[in-house]
Each structure stands twice: as structure tokens, then as C-alpha cells.
Amino acid sequence: MSLLRRKKDLPSHNAYAVVTGAGSGIGRSFALEIARRRGVVVCADLKLEGAQETVRLIEAQGGKAFAVACDVGVAEQVEQLAEQAEELMGHPVTLLINNAGVGLGGKIEETTLEDWRWCMNVNLWGVIHGCHYFVPKFKQLGRGAIVNVASAASYTAAPEMSAYNTTKAGVRALSETLFAELKKDKISVNVLCPTLVPTNIIKDGRLPARYSKLANHALMNYAMVTSDSVATLTLNRLDSGELYTTPQVDAKLFWLMKRAAPNLYAKFLGFSYQFVK
Ligand SMILES: NC(=O)c1ccc[n+]([C@@H]2O[C@H](COP(=O)([O-])OP(=O)(O)OC[C@H]3O[C@@H](n4cnc5c(N)ncnc54)[C@H](O)[C@@H]3O)[C@@H](O)[C@H]2O)c1
Structure with missing residues (x-):
């Protein structure tokens, strides 16, 4: 990227952005950071109160944002979000954070x-809906950018996470495909693949009581990053034209191991899992 390229x-700068799941965790951090970069943000969430709180935080730092209730698993609601966002901001959307x-x-x-x-509908179909309804608008505008939030789970394949891992592998594959497919349309794509980030995901998720x-303790106490640092890094990677954001050292290490020796990696996982009670 040219050093002379203006911010x-x-x-991620001066964007007209839509962030889904903006009412908590990583989504809230994305919304706040985009606003800090002088963007206008539509904060969409299943829980409207969460999105409204994010809007209040953005306004408190002098930014402009709107809260919208949207279930990303319902195609019609995402289609409506794409229309509504443009109306609310008075400008076509230029950045979508799925x-x-x-x-x-x-x-x-x-x-x-x-x-x-439930998991496929939110984690995978939610991202498909976003790409399906926003990409044609980006093409019409002649530019655009998408961040898809996957996870290191998209390649780590940890046991007892089959559904979650499957959805995230799908999000990564979709992002890799679109990165190449949309380049000629001046639409950038980045896929975020973190390991642990301290948020509400486990507290609000469906995990066995055992x-x-x-x-949740591990997530809240042993994460090597904050949701804010992850959002900042991802937007910087997007701006640099990179496809992947793997924020933590362990995320990078798993990625290298999986790619260098996939069979050995799978055998190692199976071997270690025998000792899990
Ligand atoms: N926290 C982690 O360790 C971690 C690691 C890797 C990837 N991720 C991914 O990061 C993303 C954000 O999760 P988070 O960790 O910030 O969790 P979070 O629970 O703090 O936030 C998720 C937000 O999504 C909203 N949401 C849930 N279902 C929705 C739906 N159907 N439509 C619209 N909004 C909906 C929730 O209301 C919530 O505000 C997720 O895609 C998650 O899989 C998280």
C-alpha cells in the first residue's frame, strides 16, 4: 500500500458502516473504532437495547450512529437492514462488518x-445474508469493504465444538472466495480468526454445564487480547488489503501447525482428547 494513500x-476511515451484533463484545468494539475513524455507524443487533447502548457510547465520544433491531438469521430482516441503513445515514453503505x-x-x-x-442460522447464514444483500450495493457504488468475523475455530477443529467449528469454517471459505472474486470490483474482504476474546459469547451461548x-473463566481471564485491540487490528489489516486477521500468537501457531502437517495435527488432537474427562 502506498504511503501516500490518504487516510x-x-x-475503515470516514466509512458509512453497518455492524451486526454491535450490541456487545467485538461488534461494539468495531462500532466504536469505526466511529473514532470518523465513520457513521448503523449498529444492528438482535437485542435492540445493546445496540442502543453502543450508539450512546459512540455519541458520548462525539460520533454519529443509529441502532437497528435485526436478526441476521432472517433473510428479509437483513435485506431490510441494507435499505434502512442507507436511508438512516443518507449515504450508501461502504463497510459491512458481519x-x-x-x-x-x-x-x-x-x-x-x-x-x-440455531448456530448455522446466525453464524453462517447471517454472514451469507449480509454478503448477499450488500455486495450488489457495493458493486453499484463502485467500492466497498467487508469484514467477516470467523474464528480460529474455523481451522483448529477442537473436539466438542462441531457445529460452531463448521459454521466458522464456512465463513472463512466464503471470505476467501469473495476476496478473489470481488477484487476487480474494488471490494475488499477481511476475515477475522481470533482465539479467546473476553466477551459475553460463552455466558450467552449454549455450552454443556460440565x-x-x-x-467462561478461561475466556474472561486468559485471553491475550481485548475486543478493542482485535477490532483495531482487523480494521488496520483491512486497510492494508490483507485477507486474514489472526490476532493472537496461539491463533497463528495453530494455523501454521494445521497447514504444515494436517494429518499429524489431527492425530495430535485425537490423542490429547483421550485424556479429557
Ligand atoms: N469471544 C471470542 O472468544 C470469539 C472468538 C472467535 C470468534 N468470535 C466471534 O466474534 C463474534 C462476536 O462475538 P462476541 O465474542 O463479541 O460475543 P457477544 O456475545 O459478546 O456478542 C455477540 C452479539 O451478537 C448478537 N447476536 C446474537 N444473535 C444474533 C442474531 N441472530 N442477529 C443479530 N445479532 C445477534 C448478540 O445479541 C450480541 O450482541 C461472533 O461471530 C463470534 O463467533 C468470538
Whole structure:
């Protein structure tokens, strides 16, 4: 990227942005950071109060934002969000953060099909809906940018996370495809793949009681990053034209191990899992 490129030409600066799942955690951090970069933000969330609180925080730092209730798993609601966002901001959307997601854990036989559908619907279909309805608008505008929030789970394949891992692998594959497909349309794509980030995802998720407390404790106390630092890094990577954001050292290490020796990696996981009670 040219050093002479002006900040205002970068996708995360002066953006007209839509952030899904903006009422908490990483989504809220994205919304706040985009506003700090002089963007206007539509904060969409299933829980309107959360989105409204994010708007209040943005306004308190002198920014401009709007709260919208939207279930990303429902195609019609995302279609409406794409229309409404443009009306509210008085400008076409230039940046979409497909962030909304839910946590689900458990062995394959204890994960109900209803759990699978819930997780697939929010984590994967939510991102598909976003790309489906916003990309044509970006093409019409002649530019645009998308951040899809996947997870290191998209490649780590940890046991007892089959549904979550499957959704995130889908988000990563979709992002990789669109990165190449949309380049000629001047639409940038970045996919975020973190390990632990301290947020409400486990508290509000569906995890077996035998380890949900422990998992939440690890998330809140042993994460190497904050949601704010993850959002800032991701937007910087997007601006640099990079596809992947893997914020933590462990996320990078798992990525390298998986790619360098995929069979050995799978055998190692299976071996270690034998000792998990
Ligand atoms: N926290 C982590 O350790 C971690 C790690 C890797 C990836 N992620 C991903 O980051 C993203 C954000 O999660 P978070 O950790 O900030 O969790 P969070 O629970 O703090 O925030 C998720 C937000 O999404 C909203 N949401 C849930 N279902 C929705 C729906 N159907 N439509 C619209 N909004 C909905 C929730 O109301 C909430 O405000 C998710 O995609 C998650 O999978 C999180």
C-alpha cells in the first residue's frame, strides 16, 4: 500500500458502516473504532437495547450512529437492514462488518438438530445474508469493504465444538472466495480468526454445564487480547488489503501447525482428547 494513500481513502476511515451484533463484545468494539475513524455507524443487533447502548457510547465520544433491531438469521430482516441503513445515514453503505455470532459446544450426540440450526442460522447464514444483500450495493457504488468475523475455530477443529467449528469454517471459505472474486470490483474482504476474546459469547451461548463455567473463566481471564485491540487490528489489516486477521500468537501457531502437517495435527488432537474427562 502506498504511503501516500490518504487516510480518508482507506475502507475503515470516514466509512458509512453497518455492524451486526454491535450490541456487545467485538461488534461494539468495531462500532466504536469505526466511529473514532470518523465513520457513521448503523449498529444492528438482535437485542435492540445493546445496540442502543453502543450508539450512546459512540455519541458520548462525539460520533454519529443509529441502532437497528435485526436478526441476521432472517433473510428479509437483513435485506431490510441494507435499505434502512442507507436511508438512516443518507449515504450508501461502504463497510459491512458481519460480526453477529453465537457460541455452541457439546459432543455430536448431545448437540440437538435445533442447536445446529440455531448456530448455522446466525453464524453462517447471517454472514451469507449480509454478503448477499450488500455486495450488489457495493458493486453499484463502485467500492466497498467487508469484514467477516470467523474464528480460529474455523481451522483448529477442537473436539466438542462441531457445529460452531463448521459454521466458522464456512465463513472463512466464503471470505476467501469473495476476496478473489470481488477484487476487480474494488471490494475488499477481511476475515477475522481470533482465539479467546473476553466477551459475553460463552455466558450467552449454549455450552454443556460440565464445562461452561470453566470455559467462561478461561475466556474472561486468559485471553491475550481485548475486543478493542482485535477490532483495531482487523480494521488496520483491512486497510492494508490483507485477507486474514489472526490476532493472537496461539491463533497463528495453530494455523501454521494445521497447514504444515494436517494429518499429524489431527492425530495430535485425537490423542490429547483421550485424556479429557
Ligand atoms: N469471544 C471470542 O472468544 C470469539 C472468538 C472467535 C470468534 N468470535 C466471534 O466474534 C463474534 C462476536 O462475538 P462476541 O465474542 O463479541 O460475543 P457477544 O456475545 O459478546 O456478542 C455477540 C452479539 O451478537 C448478537 N447476536 C446474537 N444473535 C444474533 C442474531 N441472530 N442477529 C443479530 N445479532 C445477534 C448478540 O445479541 C450480541 O450482541 C461472533 O461471530 C463470534 O463467533 C468470538
